[in-house]
Amino acid sequence: MRRLIEFVVRFKNYITLSTLVVMSFALMSVGNLSQLGGFRAVIVGSIGWMQSLFAWIPNPVALKSENVALRELNLQLAVESARSRQSMVENSTLRKMLELPQYTDYTLIAADVVGKTTTQLRNYATINKGTKDGVREGMSCITDAGLVGIVIGASQHYAVLQLLINRDTRVSAKDQRTRVDGIIQWEGENFLVLKDVPRAYDVQAGDLILTSSYSARYPANIVIGRVVDVGDESNSLFRRIVVEAAVNFATLEQLFVVDTRSSSERAELERLTDERQRQRSTP
């Protein structure tokens, strides 16, 4: 017994280190903060409240970047405005002719970004709308430019978004021109990568990438970004397609939460099919 105590005293630093390392890995295996439920809502609310208190402090770097972006946007909008006037007339006529169903109008909840955690690559944002305003976990967020991210937690007055430029984000996407499908993932800075596109498929630089209707989490046909580079992945049958996000996350201040609730009928059908497949594969 004395020897054991002597051993523990002698190697207490290494024993403590091993214990803490094991505890850290155990915590990591538990998963992210969303599994802490109510505790998380308290943290989100408190941090959001503190960030909103200091949201009035201007960030000169972000302001300069926002000015440049707004000037470019203004120029683009002037051109787009003229085009869209003509397109609206054409569109209306064509819809009537083809009897296309009207697109579903999503309910949008306007929100201000009161805090951003883009430091050290933890790309989350806090908005000043919460469960009281109808914001729920799993709702997606957009701006006029395109897809921003998804709500991963909400308290009464605040919600936290996982931005598109987050390592955990996966979005089912398609090429607007060729309808080629793939999965959008973030790989650093403002660039995304469209994965799982075979080499034989037609995707070119300049193509617009939209959310796919395959996704139950994101509404379909929301702009994600534009293809800036197409190459071939080494030792792979797939292409490496680099996409520049449409949204400028550095200057993100206002956004809309899209009140989409995925169809319970669809979710139920997909769940039943999964179960049936699993039963068939079990001997």
Next chain:
Amino acid sequence: MALNFDVQRSHLMATPSLRFILYAVVALILAVIHVVFLGYISVSSVTPDLLLLFTVWVALVEGQFTGMVAGFLCGLLFDVVSADVLGANALAKTLAGFTAGYFWREGFAMVTIGHYRYLMIVAIAGVIHNLVYYLLYVQPMQIDFLMFFLKYGVATTLYSTVAAVFPMLYVNRRRDQ
């Protein structure tokens, strides 16, 4: 004379329980400052790691054992307030505290912190911290770890080392008084 400046000077610092409560309060304040204010001084999304500086400080003042525990708790606190994966920062900061603890010399804490050695210790602990943290960070992504570490890990370490100049100068100045 210089050594007398050490923790024995005030009653607060001489009482271990009060000292540890003070450490907890400082860690909480630093975590909140990090999340709420550090975006204003970020350079290309890189910010100094205030809790790493604090972990190194505690390890140099209290020793390796306390440094490790402080690193674990600071990391856990940061994981909670920054909505990160629980345990990632805790692991990285535990190892940083363990590394910094090797430089602990009884009664010489403020001499070490008020010297350039503190910057070197922060840099070494920072490299260990960021190696571990970014290794865990890039795991779910299909990107080259080395390039990612050279880009973000080294930059974060350098920025933290630069920020460590302030506590170093503060201690240096107080020691001279």
